[in-house]
Amino acid sequence: MNILEVENLSVRYGAVEAVRGLSLRVAEGEAITLIGPNGAGKSSTLKGILGLVQASGTVRYLGKPLLQREPEVLAAMGLVMVPEKRELFASMAVEDNLLLGAFSRFQRREKGIRKDLEWVYSLFPRLLERRKQLAGTMSGGEQQMLAIGRALMARPRLLLLDEPSLGLAPLIVQEIFRILGELKAQRVTILVVEQNARMALKLADRGYVLEAGELVMEGRGSELLYDPRVIESYLGIRTREAAGG
Numbered sequence: 001m002n003i004l005e006v007e008n009l010s011v012r013y014g015a016v017e018a019v020r021g022l023s024l025r026v027a028e029g030e031a032i033t034l035i036g037p038n039g040a041g042k043s044s045t046l047k048g049i050l051g052l053v054q055a056s057g058t059v060r061y062l063g064k065p066l067l068q069r070e071p072e073v074l075a076a077m078g079l080v081m082v083p084e085k086r087e088l089f090a091s092m093a094v095e096d097n098l099l100l101g102a103f104s105r106f107q108r109r110e111k112g113i114r115k116d117l118e119w120v121y122s123l124f125p126r127l128l129e130r131r132k133q134l135a136g137t138m139s140g141g142e143q144q145m146l147a148i149g150r151a152l153m154a155r156p157r158l159l160l161l162d163e164p165s166l167g168l169a170p171l172i173v174q175e176i177f178r179i180l181g182e183l184k185a186q187r188v189t190i191l192v193v194e195q196n197a198r199m200a201l202k203l204a205d206r207g208y209v210l211e212a213g214e215l216v217m218e219g220r221g222s223e224l225l226y227d228p229r230v231i232e233s234y235l236g237i238r239t240r241e242a243a244g245g
């Protein structure tokens with residue numbers, strides 16, 4: 001079953017057409033990536049899907065047109081985004097940030113929320129160690145983990161991530177993608193927008209390549225990873241590393 005179907009999505013900011021006629025789909029249990037260079041329109045696509053910017057086209061979620069656009073309503077429907085800027089509550093403790101992720105389901109029993117907290121801590125032991133620390137004093141990588149953990153507390157049907165690798169050291173990026181791989185193994189459906197094509201394509205079942213607002217390629221993650229055009233444009237000198245796995 002398709003969780004998300006996007007048809008002919010366009011996003012325009014005044015004279016700038018950031019996304020033109022984009023169509024994509026995400027099936028249940030899939031990890032999908034949208035890669036492309038700086039300014040290609042990746043973030044605008046995510047924002048267009050969620051209605052955070054004005055967009056035209058059709059977005060269907062769980063088979064129905066997506067008309068609800070308030071973040072808390074979307075979260076209650078299982079559509080949860082980890083934003084590029086993370087948007088944590090800096091002066092609140094790690095654990096309180098996580099609990100806020102579950103706010104759309106406050107009516108649920110405390111026990112369910114505790115169980116999810118344990119699940120998030122099992123994925124990110126660092127967050128358990130730092131559960132009382134103020135979010136704003138965490139390192140960039142830890143904050144990214146917290147942003148993902150908070151999104152997971154909403155029990156997403158579809159987890160959308162906007163450039164989770166942004167500004168992070170290579171080792172931390174590897175750790176973040178290792179955890180996304182773990183989530184994929186647990187059948188969490190993922191749509192991740194990334195400039196780090198190599199990591200994203202290794203993770204993804206399927207990928208879409210966006211250039212100057214238009215899709216120029218799509219295929220299985222493993223195929224795109226070895227596609228000469230992708231290698232030349234996005235993987236650069238890391239070709240050998242990509243081939244070596």
Ligand SMILES: Nc1ncnc2c1ncn2[C@@H]1O[C@H](COP(=O)(O)OP(=O)(O)OP(=O)(O)O)[C@@H](O)[C@H]1O
Nearest residue numbers: 013016018036037038039040041042043044045195
């Ligand atoms: N609020 C805005 N107003 C005007 N133009 C915008 C706005 N947001 C984005 N753009 C423009 O739209 C185009 C696509 O930007 P977008 O952020 O979607 O790209 P991106 O692929 O996510 O890039 P990056 O990887 O650098 O974040 C760019 O030319 C950008 O300057």
